[in-house]
Amino acid sequence: MVAWKNFDQLESYKALNETECVDLVQALTAERVKNYTVPMAAGMSYNYAAKQVDDKILELLAKLSEEAELVEKFKELYNGAVINTGEQRLVLHQLTRGQLGNAVNADGVDKRAFYVEQQNKIADFANKVHNGEITNEKGEKFTTAVQIGIGGSDLGPRAMYLALENWAKVNGCFKMDAKFISNVDPDDAAAVLNSVDVSKCIFILVSKSGTTLETLTNESFVKDALAKAGLDASKHMIAVTSETSPLAKSSDYLAAFFMDDYIGGRYSSTSAVGGAVLSLAFGPEIFARFLNGAAEEDKLATNSNIKENPALLDALIGVYERNMLGYDSTAVLPYSQALSRFPAHLQQLDMESNGKSVNRFGEPVDYPTGPVIFGEPGTNGQHSFYQLLHQGTDIIPLQFIGFKNSQIGTDVDIQGSTSQQKLCANVAAQIVAFACGKEDENKNKNFEGGRPSSIIIGDQLTPESLGALLAHFENKVMFQGFVWNVNSFDQEGVQLGKVLAKRVLAHETEGALAVYSDLLNI
Structure with missing residues (x-):
């Protein structure tokens, strides 16, 4: 039987809190970019070279995975254990x-x-x-x-x-x-x-x-x-x-x-x-x-080696950023217009699953849990909120998604490069710009850098790669919920508003609710 413990009760919690994160401005080398990659299903890969981790931190994250029995808990889940403790239900979407x-x-x-x-x-x-x-x-x-x-x-x-x-x-x-x-x-x-x-x-x-x-x-x-x-x-x-x-x-x-x-x-x-x-x-x-793409990615999530399990590694780095580095948001930035609504889906997936302040036994937790998720496709986002991402007071980790080829299969050469090459050039440039920054005597043009990101890279967005992408994030959210010891599979936070709305429609209101109802002419 696995043991369900709060994150701050684990030895790994203390050890990770005592580490220093990597200085990305100095660390992001060509060799690092080549080596910090994990294969995914459907020919994709997860590259985390621009994250603030090194071999020492990765070793501690591997110990966290082992101590928290993350893969064992996943095995319990897919073998039919009652993982959704809030509603006393099995969790079977992988099935x-x-x-x-x-x-x-x-x-x-x-x-x-x-x-x-x-x-x-x-x-x-x-x-x-x-x-x-x-x-x-x-x-x-x-x-x-x-x-x-x-x-x-x-x-x-x-x-x-x-x-x-x-x-x-x-x-x-x-x-x-x-x-x-x-x-x-x-x-x-x-x-x-x-x-x-x-x-x-x-x-x-x-x-x-x-x-x-x-x-x-x-x-x-x-x-x-x-x-x-x-x-x-x-x-x-x-x-x-x-x-x-x-x-x-x-x-x-x-x-x-x-x-x-x-x-x-x-x-x-x-x-x-x-x-x-x-x-x-x-x-x-x-x-x-x-479905086949999702199933292939699910199989990778059963591997206990974090360097061969992209969803687990992504999850653990996210936990390190949330709990040890204090980053409270994550931006999902697909450089693919076809994924225009994918960040909105991940917003629900992540925030409805891990937006919890009590553990799976109903007891308050003393550490942050799920981050705020938001995002838009690149390059549109670059002309919207990237200003804050580059030079704002808060550091927000970034999850890029990019494909070597477009879905249309053909493209037009404009000024020496195709549209797809321009798209890919932008995502490569953004990763390095966020990580390394740029010194300038004019402080308005100074970029401190040290803004961490990862990128999932595929050849083309196809049914298989889409399924793998979906399963990757589902499994990432699951593993993070296991670390935080929350129930990622109920959503009681959705219910209260529904109950009050029914009261308003039945004209069974009083106090502030009654006044708001009048203001809205209900």
Whole structure:
């Protein structure tokens, strides 16, 4: 059995606090850049040469990993232990893309077989839509899939769709447009509905419980639009939900595909939550390739050697930065426009998972836990918030993501270099500029440097590399939660606002809540 201890109870905590971080201005040499790299799945690599660690600190991080039993805890997780202590649940999102350990049975069901069954059902449905076996009431093919969901039912699937949309078009795999409705703000649903031909849309309602306020409100908004167009909503909607939800056997839907309580929303992109929309948009074969990339990366996360486990190493360096160096934010900076919504997904993944001030037993912790996550694609971000990153009073660690080749496969030579070369030149320049800085007598032009970063480098953003990228960050967040001894798999912080909102709508308010309700004319 593994031991669950607070970070500050470990010997490694004291040892790491007594170390001095690396002076990046002096340390970032060509040799270091070559050597400080760990292979990832799908031909990618994680380079941490511009992080404030050296061999001594890496040795201490390896001891931390061993003392905190991080890989052993991961093995407990994928072999079916109740890791989500807040809700007394298993944590099985890795099982949606492969079997890492023993067969996991829950509720009398082999869960791997259950997830594969749902994937097969989705694949069959998507193929029938694509070949015209399932059509609208006029016998016309559906051309657009519209996902209705919020939080993990929107952010991950939307980010994955946008990441592969252009690639699929270039490679002849694009089947259907996909749109997303998430915000309960009626302007969100209206904007999507005004941009599509509703008669040729399949709407995917995603709600595990079947009771999510925003999602059901938007479903009603969509049903009203379909009715006004003279269309039968039940011929245009499918549900992704749990088998016990009120949506599961409803005649309001063409089909229902199932998830369960063992996969949190922010970890659900490789389940039916992402599977339905991605299989409809690109075809089941592309979704399967995405899963394969994630499964390959998951296997690396089982390695106890931190220099052969990129997610574990990334996690440990992040813990060192958060707890020993006192950095409270991390910027995720993909130099790929296709990953435009990936930072938003990671924002939820990380902050909803590890934004906790009590440990897995409900006891307060005396050290910082999850960082603030934000980001935008480069080079756009360079013309936005990089000023603060370079010369602000706070040091913010950076996680770059870059690809050697674009998704379009062709490019234009402009002034001696292609657009992709210009993009890659910018990310290389930024890493060195942040780390090494530049001395100038004019203090307004002086760059202190010492701003740490890592970069994940791939050949091209493909289904496999996207799956690996997703799994890398999921596993990184998991390992950090293990170090901090928090439960990364519940999200009670989301609930209080929901409860109070229901009170407002029921006009059961008093005090400040009542006055705010009046101010907003509710």
